Amino acid sequence: MNELMRTNDAVVLSFVQSLLKDAGIECMVADQNMSVMDGSLGILPRRILVAEDDLDEAREIVAAAGIGHEIREG
Numbered sequence: 001m002n003e004l005m006r007t008n009d010a011v012v013l014s015f016v017q018s019l020l021k022d023a024g025i026e027c028m029v030a031d032q033n034m035s036v037m038d039g040s041l042g043i044l045p046r047r048i049l050v051a052e053d054d055l056d057e058a059r060e061i062v063a064a065a066g067i068g069h070e071i072r073e074g
Helices: 010-022 032-036 052-064
Strands: 002-007 027-030 046-050
Touching (some): 002 010, 010 052
Antiparallel strands (some): 027 046
């Protein structure tokens, strides 16, 4: 699994998950339970991971949705 993005914004997180699901791309949200560590303040970002084979397509989908600035490069 490769990291597509990381964010503290629950709306962006949900939106990206929905976009990927609609495109038939499976994703995993990592660090979702870390909110226990930060007291549910949203300090620690959650990561969206996708399979390496889907990474380029997922990046294109997120960019086409106008939130390409959220994509993690590297």
